[in-house]
Amino acid sequence: YKDPHYASGRSTMVHLFEWKWDDIAAECERFLGPRGYGGIQISPPNENLVIWAHNRPWWERYQPISYRLITRSGNEQQFANMVRRCNNVGVRIYVDAIINHMTGTWGANVGTGGSTANFGEWSYPGVPYGRNDFNWPQCVISSNDYGCCPDRVRNCELSGLKDLNQGSEYVRQQIVNYMNHLISLGVAGFRIDAAKHMWPGDLRVIYDRLQNLNTNHGFPSGARPYIFQEVIDLGGEAIRREEYTPLAAVTEFKFGLELSRAFQGNNQLRWLVNWGPNWGLLASNDALAFIDNHDNQRGHGAGGNILTHKQPKPYKGAIAFMLAHPYGKPQLMSSFSFHNTEAGPPMDSSGNIISPAINSDNSCGNGWVCEHRWRQIYSMVAFRNVAGNTGINDWWDNASNQIAFCRGGQGFVAFNNDHWDLNQNLQTCLPAGRYCDVISGQKNGNNCTGKTVTVGNDGRASIYVGANEYDMMLAIHVGSES
Ligand SMILES: O=C(NCCCOc1c(-c2ccc(O)c(O)c2)oc2cc(O)cc(O)c2c1=O)[C@@H]1CCCN1C(=O)/C=C/c1ccc(O)c(O)c1
Numbered sequence: 001y002k003d004p005h006y007a008s009g010r011s012t013m014v015h016l017f018e019w020k021w022d023d024i025a026a027e028c029e030r031f032l033g034p035r036g037y038g039g040i041q042i043s044p045p046n047e048n049l050v051i052w053a054h055n056r057p058w059w060e061r062y063q064p065i066s067y068r069l070i071t072r073s074g075n076e077q078q079f080a081n082m083v084r085r086c087n088n089v090g091v092r093i094y095v096d097a098i099i100n101h102m103t104g105t106w107g108a109n110v111g112t113g114g115s116t117a118n119f120g121e122w123s124y125p126g127v128p129y130g131r132n133d134f135n136w137p138q139c140v141i142s143s144n145d146y147g148c149c150p151d152r153v154r155n156c157e158l159s160g161l162k163d164l165n166q167g168s169e170y171v172r173q174q175i176v177n178y179m180n181h182l183i184s185l186g187v188a189g190f191r192i193d194a195a196k197h198m199w200p201g202d203l204r205v206i207y208d209r210l211q212n213l214n215t216n217h218g219f220p221s222g223a224r225p226y227i228f229q230e231v232i233d234l235g236g237e238a239i240r241r242e243e244y245t246p247l248a249a250v251t252e253f254k255f256g257l258e259l260s261r262a263f264q265g266n267n268q269l270r271w272l273v274n275w276g277p278n279w280g281l282l283a284s285n286d287a288l289a290f291i292d293n294h295d296n297q298r299g300h301g302a303g304g305n306i307l308t309h310k311q312p313k314p315y316k317g318a319i320a321f322m323l324a325h326p327y328g329k330p331q332l333m334s335s336f337s338f339h340n341t342e343a344g345p346p347m348d349s350s351g352n353i354i355s356p357a358i359n360s361d362n363s364c365g366n367g368w369v370c371e372h373r374w375r376q377i378y379s380m381v382a383f384r385n386v387a388g389n390t391g392i393n394d395w396w397d398n399a400s401n402q403i404a405f406c407r408g409g410q411g412f413v414a415f416n417n418d419h420w421d422l423n424q425n426l427q428t429c430l431p432a433g434r435y436c437d438v439i440s441g442q443k444n445g446n447n448c449t450g451k452t453v454t455v456g457n458d459g460r461a462s463i464y465v466g467a468n469e470y471d472m473m474l475a476i477h478v479g480s481e482s
């Protein structure tokens with residue numbers, strides 16, 4: 001459950017938050033496939049409660065009303081089409097699975113596919129679920145339960161959402177049927193939302209009943225789905241991530257928190273020389289690594305001030321470090337613009353999601369940020385692909401905020417977060433030649449649109465990253481020769 005089953009040579013996943021299935025299929029063919037992305041986390045594809053009372057907030061998709069594949073992103077036919085078209089170009093699909101709960105009592109009782117429910121009766125005919133399928137006695141998780149009472153965190157309602165009993169055979173079967181249907185359509189795995197709120201023993205039973213991945217979609221026979229469990233654990237809670245790592249991968253929230261601190265200048269970059277478990281992070285193979293996600297980019301959820309697209313220079317620096325460093329399985333966030341932290345995706349007056357526009361410079365419009373289309377970011381996705389399973393070697397730092405390192409003989413990267421220029425002759429570990437810096441520009445025929453770095457026969461080169469440059473890093477790799 002810890003192998004994403006990426007197509008060969010690919011390494012990085014992007015969360016296309018709230019994208020529609022037709023738009024994702026197109027993005028796979030026109031951008032993500034050609035640029036070497038490995039996979040996509042999609043928004044929950046199951047029918048959710050329609051909440052006009054909060055003007056269609058992003059979190060309405062985290063209130064299931066049935067497991068029918070009908071949402072504002074599209075219907076089952078569009079979903080199947082997206083999975084096939086993305087798999088055809090080597091891009092895998094991972095489904096955000098909301099299996100801890102059903103709806104709250106937030107809005108009218110209708111879903112995105114027309115299903116109704118009777119919250120007061122715990123009745124969800126669209127599945128169907130009834131009273132026996134939920135945890136009793138009814139209770140609501142209070143904030144101090146996280147510190148004292150693991151039973152309540154699992155068996156009580158998370159912010160008023162009807163809490164399913166995954167210990168029930170019937171509930172397990174409904175969940176397994178839903179997930180196996182998605183596997184039959186070609187998905188490569190699942191994000192398990194709110195995993196902390198379910199018993200590990202119940203999750204293990206559910207995972208072990210999942211089918212192998214569908215070999216008609218290019219997966220090897222016997223391949224198990226990739227599963228990454230959302231467990232928000234920054235310490236201090238009764239429930240710890242280690243309860244879930246024996247089952248499958250776990251979202252490592254400390255990763256984004258610590259890199260946000262470092263790249264905002266609250267910790268010297270020199271200390272990243274031993275980045276990984278020495279920083280209290282999970283073992284690399286257990287970790288889904290990310291800077292920001294759909295929840296904490298809005299300021300609440302896990303931890304202090306997380307870097308997002310709203311702080312472009314340090315954000316790109318942290319993302320570049322995540323992609324240059326071999327730790328974990330990285331995931332990029334791809335956002336829509338927001339001012340109000342509960343706002344949902346760009347939509348028209350009847351609530352239909354507006355598709356991203358693709359501008360002539362390959363950026364997105366219509367309120368979509370498309371961080372995955374930023375040159376500094378997609379270039380580092382290619383860097384990570386080229387680095388493959390090499391480790392880190394030839395680390396250099398200036399005992400402050402200037403660092404550099406190699407990935408085997410495949411790639412070299414340097415960062416400058418000091419207030420003075422980085423201007424050094426450094427070992428790049430690369431074969432002699434002229435390389436284009438893929439951060440300040442890119443290869444264009446035989447020229448570089450940004451900096452050119454000349455590597456000598458000894459692998460050394462003069463490396464310059466000015467303190468006030470647009471970006472704080474420089475990256476060259478095999479394949480970026482000019
Ligand atoms: O103030 C709110 N919620 C209470 C504080 C955040 O608590 C929630 C957590 C949560 C937060 C921190 C924790 O340590 C933790 O164990 C759980 O996980 C959820 C997961 C869901 O599928 C649906 C939800 O409504 C929540 C949720 O409300 C607003 C209004 C309702 C949705 N929501 C939200 O803020 C929605 C947040 C949300 C939604 C989906 C997620 O995957 C997520 O991580 C957070």
Ligand SMILES: [Ca+2]
Binds near residue numbers: 100153156164197198
């Ligand atoms: Ca629960």
